[in-house]
Amino acid sequence: MNKKENSITDGSILVVDDSEDMLEVLRRNLTLKGYKTYTVTNVPQALKLLDSVPVDLVITDLKMPDVGGFELIKHIRANYKNVGVMVITGYPSIQGAVDAVKTGAEEYLVKSFTDEELYAAVERAFDKLYSRRPAKDHPYFKHVPLQGIIGESEAMEKVFDHIMKVSQTTATVLLTGESGTGKELVARAIHYCSSRASNPFVPVNCGSIPEELIESELFGHLKGTFTGAIETRGGFFHTADRGTIFLDEISNTSLSMQIKLLRVLEDQEVYMIGSKKPQKVDVRVIAASNVNLSDQVQKNKFREDLYYRLNVINISLPPLRDRDDDIILLVHYFAGKFSNEISRAKPAFSDEVLKVLKAYHWPGNIRELKNVIQSLIIMSETDMIDVPDLPAIMRFSVSREKGIMRTLEEIEYEHIQNVLTSVSGNKTQAASILGIDRKTLREKLKKFGYNA
Ligand SMILES: Nc1ncnc2c1ncn2[C@@H]1O[C@H](COP(=O)(O)OP(=O)(O)OP(=O)(O)O)[C@@H](O)[C@H]1O
Ligand SMILES: [Mg+2]
Structure with missing residues (x-):
């Protein structure tokens, strides 16, 4: 039925x-x-x-x-x-x-x-x-995208090549790149192209687990070892056995946690909290960071030995602004995808719009582009997306061509955009450079439709 x-x-x-x-x-x-x-x-x-x-x-x-x-x-x-x-x-x-x-x-x-x-x-x-539906034509792609990763630029061809090579091995991989460049997507691709694909891929956001819980979450615990430990329970490393664990935002782990991770990487063994007996696990580790880990090493915030142990193979994801050829491809891809999801016909994009989108800096990278296109698809009712439909911050990037004939507002937003780009989209740092508080920055960005 x-x-x-x-x-x-x-x-x-x-x-x-x-x-x-x-x-x-x-x-x-x-x-x-x-x-x-x-x-x-x-x-x-x-x-x-x-x-x-x-x-x-x-x-x-x-x-x-x-x-x-x-x-x-x-x-x-x-x-x-x-x-x-x-x-x-x-x-x-x-x-x-x-x-x-x-x-x-x-x-x-x-x-x-x-x-x-x-x-x-x-x-x-x-x-x-x-x-699961019959395959549809993808007029925008020369070839079928690898695991949903869109890109035909030279920089991405290199990334695809690395994914294919490392997926044939179990070497530890460190993924680096600005926020929104696709690190998690690439981690999944490595797992699903490898012989571990039928076993779990377990993403762990090291930044979002409270310090006092992370050890038990990663390595598990024996019954009765602390209040609340009412049963013996494995951790993420046990769940990921024969699969892949993705340690995202690895720079957010404490130095004492880093020692424990190093030990697991070296010995492929975990100690559950409360147990002196190591357990063998067969887990492929992929780590990611959007801050520069070697800088963190210099500042004594990240252990050098763990850094070298993680950085066996480094795949660095290029920022979208350096992937010129891919911007238009991604625009059409997301427009098709989001139109499809809400059953509307895919709108066209005027040449002028495509020019603006190509010229924009994309501090939030693909995540930002994706959000912009999604909101255009939801909000606009026309068959043709034109420049006035775009968020103001992008419209202003057209105005740069006007040279001296610009308003203060246009210059203000161009400056904010440049600062955001220089700190990889980190709003706290950007606000501090601009000499305003985060809330003011947020309000300004909101007013101008910044979407990341
Ligand atoms: N090449 C791509 N093709 C299609 N979608 C992409 C591509 N790269 C990224 N995306 C999409 O953009 C969004 C952000 O990607 P992802 O979460 O992998 O970035 P990230 O590098 O892990 O960012 P962060 O450092 O902020 O965690 C996701 O929704 C992802 O699906
Ligand atoms: Mg991520």
Whole structure:
């Protein structure tokens, strides 16, 4: 009874969670991105809704009173072939999420996640749904993009070549590059091109886990070793066994954590908290940083030995502004993708707009470009995107050609843009250079539609 055989119609999402607050946050965020969003607080209601409206993706909590999320996943897998499932699970219970993936969920998110993480996971779930449909023509690409990484510039050809080479090995890889250049995307590509592809890829944002929890999250703990350790539980390294662990924002780990990571890398063994017995793990490590790690070493904030141990192979991702040829390609790619998601025809872009987009500095790199195109697709109602549709900060980059005939406002924004570029989009640093507080900078950027 595959009723929903062709149900990918209007980017509709059903969210199931017993917390009204969570539902509200998700409804607001998903609606903002143009998805049609339904919310219910329990599984029986979800089943009713699935039977009455077309749904593309179900986002569900796992722990709910009466009927839990696992039952829902099983029901969807048995009855709705083309409905995707994404799981949200309370922190910290990554094992539940991994079990959910084994049951048939395509994606999981661990609370508390950022808006960006939510959008990225939803998008990956939609990409998987679309990839199950008959292959569509991609008139903009010379060849099929590798693992969803778009780029035909010389710099990206080099990156693709490195991905293919390192995926044949288990060497540790350090990914560097400004924010939004695609480090996580490349980490996933390395994993999915390698012989480990059928085992887990476990992303860990080292910056977002509190210092007192990180050791237990990474290496696990024995029952009773600290208050709250009510059972023995493995860590991310156990979950990633025979797969890949992605240590994102590695520079945010403390020096004492760095020693422990070094030991794991050297011995391929982990010690659970409370245990003196090492356990062998077979994990490929990919680390990423958007700050310059060798600078951190100089400042004694990052251990030199760990730096060399991580930096066996370095893949450095070029900023978008140096990937001239790719900008237009990415514009068309994201325009097609987001139009498709919300079932509107892909608009055209005037030559002038393409010129402005090519000339812009893109301090937030591909993430920024993607956000700009997505909001153009949601907000504009015309068939042809023109310069007035663009955020003001980009329109001003046209005005640079006017030389002396510029307003103070135009010069102010050009300066802000240059400063942001020089600090790789870091707003705190930019505000300090500009001599204004972060809030003022945020307001100015908002007024001018800066989107990263
Ligand atoms: N070459 C590409 N083709 C298509 N999408 C891309 C490409 N590079 C990046 N993206 C998209 O841009 C967004 C940012 O990429 P990603 O999260 O991998 O960047 P990052 O380098 O990890 O950034 P940060 O340092 O801020 O974490 C993601 O949504 C990703 O899918
Ligand atoms: Mg990242």
